[in-house]
Amino acid sequence: MAEKRxxxxxxxxxxYSGQVEPRxxxxxxxxxDLDLTGTHLGCEHGxxxxxxxxxxxxxxxxxxxLAVQAHGRRVETVEGxxxxxxxxxxxxxxFHKHHALQCGFCTPGFLMSIVDLLKTRPDIxxxxxxxxxLAGNLCRCTGYSGIVAAVLEVAAQLRRERTT
Amino acid sequence: xxxxLFGTRVERREDLALLTGQGCFTDDLKRPGMLHAAVLRSPHxxxxxxxxxVAAARALAGVVAVLTHADLGAAGKAIPLLQPNPLLVARTQxxxxxxxxxxxxxxxxxxxxDDRYVAEDALELIEVAYEPLAVAADAQEAxxxxxxxxxxxxxxxxxxRFTLGFGDATEIFARADLVLRQRFKMHRGAGQAMExxxxxxxxxxxxxxxxxxxxxxAPHLVGRxxxxxxxxxxxxxxxxxxxxxxxxxxxKAIFYPEEGLVPFAARALGxxxxxxxxxxxxxxxxxxxxxxxxxxxxxxxxxxxxxxxRDTAVFDTGxxxxxxxxxxxxxxxxxxxxxxxxxxxxxxxxxxxxxxPVTPVRGAGRPQAVFVMERMMDLxxxxxxxxxxxxxxxxxxxxxxxxxxxxLVYRDGAQVIYDSGDYPACLRKSQDLIGYDAFRRxxxxxxxxxxxxxxxxxxxxxGTGLGPYEGAIVQIESSGKVLVTTxxxxxxxxxxxxxxxxxxxxxxxxxDDVTVITGDTGAIPFGVGTFASRIxxxxxxxxxxxxxxxxxxxxxxxxxxxxxxKDDLELAQGSVFVRGAPARSISLGALALTAAGARxxxxxxxxxxxxxxxTNYFSPSQAAYASGAHVITVEVDVRTxxxxxxxxxxxxxxxxxxxxxxVEGQIQGGVAHGIGNCxxxxxxxDDNGQLLTASFMDYLLPTxxxxxxxxxxxxEVVCPLNPLGVxxxxxxxxxxxxxxxxxxxxxxxxxxxxxVKEVPLSPEKVRKLLREAGR
Numbered sequence: 054m055a056e057k058r059x060x061x062x063x064x065x066x067x068x069y070s071g072q073v074e075p076r077x078x079x080x081x082x083x084x085x086d087l088d089l090t091g092t093h094l095g096c097e098h099g100x101x102x103x104x105x106x107x108x109x110x111x112x113x114x115x116x117x118x119l120a121v122q123a124h125g126r127r128v129e130t131v132e133g134x135x136x137x138x139x140x141x142x143x144x145x146x147x148f149h150k151h152h153a154l155q156c157g158f159c160t161p162g163f164l165m166s167i168v169d170l171l172k173t174r175p176d177i178x179x180x181x182x183x184x185x186x187l188a189g190n191l192c193r194c195t196g197y198s199g200i201v202a203a204v205l206e207v208a209a210q211l212r213r214e215r216t217t
Numbered sequence: 218x219x220x221x222l223f224g225t226r227v228e229r230r231e232d233l234a235l236l237t238g239q240g241c242f243t244d245d246l247k248r249p250g251m252l253h254a255a256v257l258r259s260p261h262x263x264x265x266x267x268x269x270x271v272a273a274a275r276a277l278a279g280v281v282a283v284l285t286h287a288d289l290g291a292a293g294k295a296i297p298l299l300q301p302n303p304l305l306v307a308r309t310q311x312x313x314x315x316x317x318x319x320x321x322x323x324x325x326x327x328x329x330x331d332d333r334y335v336a337e338d339a340l341e342l343i344e345v346a347y348e349p350l351a352v353a354a355d356a357q358e359a360x361x362x363x364x365x366x367x368x369x370x371x372x373x374x375x376x377x378r379f380t381l382g383f384g385d386a387t388e389i390f391a392r393a394d395l396v397l398r399q400r401f402k403m404h405r406g407a408g409q410a411m412e413x414x415x416x417x418x419x420x421x422x423x424x425x426x427x428x429x430x431x432x433x434x435a436p437h438l439v440g441r442x443x444x445x446x447x448x449x450x451x452x453x454x455x456x457x458x459x460x461x462x463x464x465x466x467x468x469k470a471i472f473y474p475e476e477g478l479v480p481f482a483a484r485a486l487g488x489x490x491x492x493x494x495x496x497x498x499x500x501x502x503x504x505x506x507x508x509x510x511x512x513x514x515x516x517x518x519x520x521x522x523x524x525x526x527r528d529t530a531v532f533d534t535g536x537x538x539x540x541x542x543x544x545x546x547x548x549x550x551x552x553x554x555x556x557x558x559x560x561x562x563x564x565x566x567x568x569x570x571x572x573x574p575v576t577p578v579r580g581a582g583r584p585q586a587v588f589v590m591e592r593m594m595d596l597x598x599x600x601x602x603x604x605x606x607x608x609x610x611x612x613x614x615x616x617x618x619x620x621x622x623x624x625l626v627y628r629d630g631a632q633v634i635y636d637s638g639d640y641p642a643c644l645r646k647s648q649d650l651i652g653y654d655a656f657r658r659x660x661x662x663x664x665x666x667x668x669x670x671x672x673x674x675x676x677x678x679x680g681t682g683l684g685p686y687e688g689a690i691v692q693i694e695s696s697g698k699v700l701v702t703t704x705x706x707x708x709x710x711x712x713x714x715x716x717x718x719x720x721x722x723x724x725x726x727x728x729d730d731v732t733v734i735t736g737d738t739g740a741i742p743f744g745v746g747t748f749a750s751r752i753x754x755x756x757x758x759x760x761x762x763x764x765x766x767x768x769x770x771x772x773x774x775x776x777x778x779x780x781x782x783k784d785d786l787e788l789a790q791g792s793v794f795v796r797g798a799p800a801r802s803i804s805l806g807a808l809a810l811t812a813a814g815a816r817x818x819x820x821x822x823x824x825x826x827x828x829x830x831x832t833n834y835f836s837p838s839q840a841a842y843a844s845g846a847h848v849i850t851v852e853v854d855v856r857t858x859x860x861x862x863x864x865x866x867x868x869x870x871x872x873x874x875x876x877x878x879x880v881e882g883q884i885q886g887g888v889a890h891g892i893g894n895c896x897x898x899x900x901x902x903d904d905n906g907q908l909l910t911a912s913f914m915d916y917l918l919p920t921x922x923x924x925x926x927x928x929x930x931x932x933e934v935v936c937p938l939n940p941l942g943v944x945x946x947x948x949x950x951x952x953x954x955x956x957x958x959x960x961x962x963x964x965x966x967x968x969x970x971x972x973v974k975e976v977p978l979s980p981e982k983v984r985k986l987l988r989e990a991g992r
Contacts, residue, residue, distance in 0.1 A: 074334070076334065077334070084244075084245075085332075088247075089238070090238070090240075090242070090244075090245035091237070091238020091239065091240070092238070093242070093411075093412070093463070094244075095411045095412065095413075095463075095496070096496040096912075096913050097495050097496055098496060098497075098912055098913065098914070100912070100913035100914060101411060101496075101913055101918075103411060130238065131236075131237065131238035132237065132238040132239075134237070134238075135237050141236065141237075145236040145237065148232070148236055149228060149229070149232045149233070149236060150228070152228075152229065152878050152879070152881075152882050154232060154235055154236070154709075155464075155709030155710065155711070155882055155886060156410070156411070156412070156461065156462065156463045156464045156708055156709030157231070157232075157234075157235030157236075157240050157461060157463070157709065158240075158242065158410075158411040158412045158461075158463030158464060159411045159463075160235050160236060161238055164236070183921075184920075184921040184922045185922055187920070187921040187922075188920035188921055188922040189920075190920075190921075191411065191913070191918050191920065192411065192889075193409060193410055193411050193464050193466065193886075193889075193890070193918065194411075194464055194709045194882075194886045195882060195885065195886050195889075196882075196885035196886045196887070196888050196889035196890075196924050196926075196927070196950075197885075197889065197920070197921040197924050197926075198885045198924075198926035198927070199882065199885075200921065201921060201926065202926075
């Protein structure tokens, strides 16, 4: 067992510090040390995308990032997606409306990937492009139709908001 | 106004917590002083264990215990068989292998440590001396006389052989106009829920009881087998499937060794223990469905009427048979499907191999059966130059022939009697959704341009809602709100919404005034489990019947209190009132308090037992037969072998729908699982029984890019067998998918006259078909 390192980071805007082994994944740090269990581990080898979070604003798989790599950085997880007063992010509302989740295990990863997508490609509107963008996350329950519908709706909403 | 109405698109009550990261999955749970476990698994498909040295692992800092079979004492026995059958020579596994391992991934040692990292470190310090033995890796090879044996005392590795059927097929084959013969291989693949298996157990020394949380589909089953393995009474082992379980699809509906090892260790150590499966373990040690070989023969008239169907099948069941032979049995009885067969015979051989045990995966043997029958229908249509839809129409059981006795015995021991359905209309509806005739014209045009489009059909009948029962307790709480308690735990199906809809509908209240508790053996004594598309039928009707009883009870007590005639009373908006005199009313909450004895001295009406609650265990008389037709259109790239799905249509009948939104979600999700099975997902083993596709890099789950949004039409032929008129819908989206896909690919490649004999296809296999056709 290697010596523990001290890390400091912000998660959903709050500062945290912790003592971690260098080998500890960021996902385990978030789930076990910070009790932020909304981030889920589906494959632990970087394919399923369930553990997707934002690191300094960009989507990453927290099972492939070590906690020590997050030192001094900004982490956003599904727990921080809704506003301070509990108002849901538009993509959360759209997921509910379009039955885009069943068991809900993959959902946090999808939500974080989509938040990243809508930020980096605010003009996305083509369904095929959206499907390609979502192909980095796996869902076994829904067959994706509700997820695609939710992204199409929010993307259109954001476009409308920008033009008005 | 109540928005509870049965049959409406009530939005899910589960969603808010899951969308905000507040879900409660088993791995999210923590208990004070909790330890973490890891499992050492066999790297060999078949080997003798000569010795196990755990000294170094035990000495590692942070390791609390290392268990091998020698440490298990009375728990060292084989796991009880779930479905004994006189036709089966059954073998089930031990919690930890004793002196022999029979599949790669079989548990050999169990380490408990301060955290998962340490426990996994310790696995590497355990020295096991294995003596590798010859491997039976393929079911067909395993049947041969010189094949290595999984059990020396079981000749030819034959776990079971049975024949089902009716009519005199031999005689018919001898004189039929047309006889077709074809060999098929159908590989079904894995469940692969996004959440793996997770077990947490805690021992209470004073109460001498265990509380166990498991990401299972069947908490009562787990509790029963865990208590048996631990030598405890069932009441001493409480099993909870937490509020959220991350997908099921069949493989979580079984008791696994870890569900014995975790509570065993928790009891032995006096500390809570958690084990969380990783994805590699899920590939190596969570049950799968796999290979089935069929030699099918069909006899027909010149007009395309089926006269007889004969099939010799080989089913790979892996190294153990925890679920008995339900899978191959379901498969055998599903083959006839929606068609009238004068004679039918299936000869099934169930074969042990050195691979992970096989238990049901979404569809449970039915996709294989439908694949065989529908492929044969397509081949017959080609031979007789009929349209594939037309030959099916010529053979369908007609709606006016219902109920229709097939002449077979289903897995529940009852006769296969289709209760209701309209197969001809269902297929036409699915064809309409896809625009079948227009597509045929487009196809002809495309062929001229050198593009290869095809359309395929898959029609199925599925026995859903199997017994023995599921139950519910419906109770009015003193607030006047309703509590529904059922053993049937959800894994994404939306029980908390649909069950509330049923109760709210029966009791005239809002769905949000219904609390639903699921999957806790401490809350309801009996339960079976959420699998086999059975919960709407079994638990759904239990809730309705219990709610009706509660309603009567409320009216009885209210009649007494209001000094009114029961017939003059009405229950609405959470109160009972006298019709025409709404001021004379009493709330459900007040009635619940009265029934609970809160009015000392008050006499309950004659025959009324205390408590405003009722328990009902609905036990269906037989399966409720759902049905459907899938029509798929594809384009095949003949250079690369890639297949693109152009459109996907589903017309189906699941009886009355409780919530169409949730029904459509089940179908679309099932279709995705089916598409995976058609083209992407394959558990490929080498000759040594090593799984070569043991990661999501190699075993491909379909993504949003591969799964189109299906067009769905509902038929709603009311089931006459249960009060709600419902049938199951959990598996129908998957069942005919591979058959329709295979038909569509074959149709696209009609100019090359290829025959699709196996799924999953892959670009490589499509190219192979074309190469063999000289292209």
